[in-house]
Amino acid sequence: MSGMNSWIAVILYIVLAPIIGGLIAGVDRKISARMQGRFGPPLLQPFYDVFKLMSKQNIVVNKHQKFYVLCFLIFVIITGCIFFSGGDLLLAIFALTLGSVFLIIAAYSTYSPYAYIGAEREMLQMMAYEPMVILTIVGMYMVTKSFNVLDIFTYNQPLIYTLPGIFLGFLFILTIKFRKSPFDISMSHHAHQEIVRGVITEFSGKELAYVEIAHWYENVFLLGIVCLFFATNWAIAIALAAVTYLLEIFIDNNNSRLKWQSTLGSAWIVALILGVGNIAFLALR
Amino acid sequence: MSYLPKSPWLVHYDASSCNGCDIEVLACLTPLYDVERFGVLNIGNPKHADIFVVTGSVNEQNKSVIQNIYNQMAEPKVVVAIGACATSGGIFRECYNVQGGVDKVIPVDVYVPGCAARPEAIIDGVVQALGVLEEKYKNMGKVAK
Ligand code: SF4
Numbered sequence: 001m002s003g004m005n006s007w008i009a010v011i012l013y014i015v016l017a018p019i020i021g022g023l024i025a026g027v028d029r030k031i032s033a034r035m036q037g038r039f040g041p042p043l044l045q046p047f048y049d050v051f052k053l054m055s056k057q058n059i060v061v062n063k064h065q066k067f068y069v070l071c072f073l074i075f076v077i078i079t080g081c082i083f084f085s086g087g088d089l090l091l092a093i094f095a096l097t098l099g100s101v102f103l104i105i106a107a108y109s110t111y112s113p114y115a116y117i118g119a120e121r122e123m124l125q126m127m128a129y130e131p132m133v134i135l136t137i138v139g140m141y142m143v144t145k146s147f148n149v150l151d152i153f154t155y156n157q158p159l160i161y162t163l164p165g166i167f168l169g170f171l172f173i174l175t176i177k178f179r180k181s182p183f184d185i186s187m188s189h190h191a192h193q194e195i196v197r198g199v200i201t202e203f204s205g206k207e208l209a210y211v212e213i214a215h216w217y218e219n220v221f222l223l224g225i226v227c228l229f230f231a232t233n234w235a236i237a238i239a240l241a242a243v244t245y246l247l248e249i250f251i252d253n254n255n256s257r258l259k260w261q262s263t264l265g266s267a268w269i270v271a272l273i274l275g276v277g278n279i280a281f282l283a284l285r
Numbered sequence: 286m287s288y289l290p291k292s293p294w295l296v297h298y299d300a301s302s303c304n305g306c307d308i309e310v311l312a313c314l315t316p317l318y319d320v321e322r323f324g325v326l327n328i329g330n331p332k333h334a335d336i337f338v339v340t341g342s343v344n345e346q347n348k349s350v351i352q353n354i355y356n357q358m359a360e361p362k363v364v365v366a367i368g369a370c371a372t373s374g375g376i377f378r379e380c381y382n383v384q385g386g387v388d389k390v391i392p393v394d395v396y397v398p399g400c401a402a403r404p405e406a407i408i409d410g411v412v413q414a415l416g417v418l419e420e421k422y423k424n425m426g427k428v429a430k
Binding site for chain 2: 029033036037038039040041042045048049051052055056057058059196197201202203204205208
């Protein structure tokens, strides 16, 4: 993308992503409630929650904690900026990983046993999904011969035709990234869990709001990657990303939480069979 | 106006309740009453909660726990005592180890009577607590200034 256009994309992302992400979270809660036979909260509930958290007293356990949480938010935003301005996909993914590392450090800095276990599980989750993320990028490179998001997006044929295995593998780890059951081991969007609220146990007020906003940005970015698989037509790509998210909500409501061993094991097996399988197929073609 | 009344998150603590009131608190979350309609979440973490819901009476064992949970909550916060036991000690009032209602250890803002308190009464109590929460938020601003 030319200089001017990419700046417009960055500004649009920074302004629109939290609005879209928050609405997605609202739809998520509403649909989940309907699946459970409940009426559910208003569509704008996630925004009310975040605005409320902003007005609460701020309790910090460790004075550095705030800095780490802020870094988490900033790096997640940078990830999306790189991606939506058509930049380097590899760089985007590494910025996201760096953001997650800051969240883990923030949890560790609180010296809370619940946050500790949450942070440990968060790291295990990262180990579970990272191989498949890298295979996804490798697969995209093998087809399009570029790590550049814009080149991948404007490739003359939707990637799903050549990367069906990688797409399914990516869907699998998307459940981990969205923090949905059965893989919501480090923190859950549903309130009750055996480690209280895992990584975010010790964050309150504004910091919790930042974590929530970071998730909205992150979800929009992840759905952006889903769109890449169906590129060439924006409308179809967005429609299929929506279908993907509905599928995740369905999975979330029909599964109970797994142990971390099963999460790690199943994610690696999926990466090995679907991811490596697809890449081997491409290489031998 | 703040967004507090639109998104009240609860932490529920079972002091020495007979479980009657606890079941009624949980009944509020079921499809029949579904308090999430009003944005209420049973969050289970004092640091994230706005409303502290206590069932059962205070005794030597749980006194420090109640105080600890209360102290960990961020301002503004309100306490709702649910059931005869939490409001006054109820039928356990005369027991050698029971000190009485929750207001013996922390300030209580709303008392919900009943043995067991009905879900309608509990929801009504939480709605009243929202008014107190808003009031406390306004005063919180004044103290800070
Ligand atoms: S008020 Fe009645 S139902 Fe509630 S905890 Fe006490 S004895 Fe049980």
